[in-house]
Amino acid sequence: MSGVLCALVSLADPRTIVIGGEWGLSPTLIGGIEQHFGRTPRPVPITAATLPSPELRAARVRAVDELRSLIIRSTRPAPA
Secondary structure (H helix, E strand, C coil): CHHHHHHHHHHHCCCCEEECHHHHCCHHHHHHHHHHHCCCCCCCCEEECCCCCHHHHHHHHHHHHHHHHHHHHHHCCCCC
């Protein structure tokens, strides 16, 4: 994992790395990644994602937006 993160840092130069999914939910795994990655030439802060499934959050936001638009359209009087 540290090798992959080193390559990522070399290519993207991020300020921080966010670990999500099931790996991000494991404090033990995050701690292990931080420990090993911290010994690399260009370590950056690693943090766990605060949203367990961001892809679902985006879907929920879109669904709410679409529902809001539908409600607004349905409350307007029909053109005469």
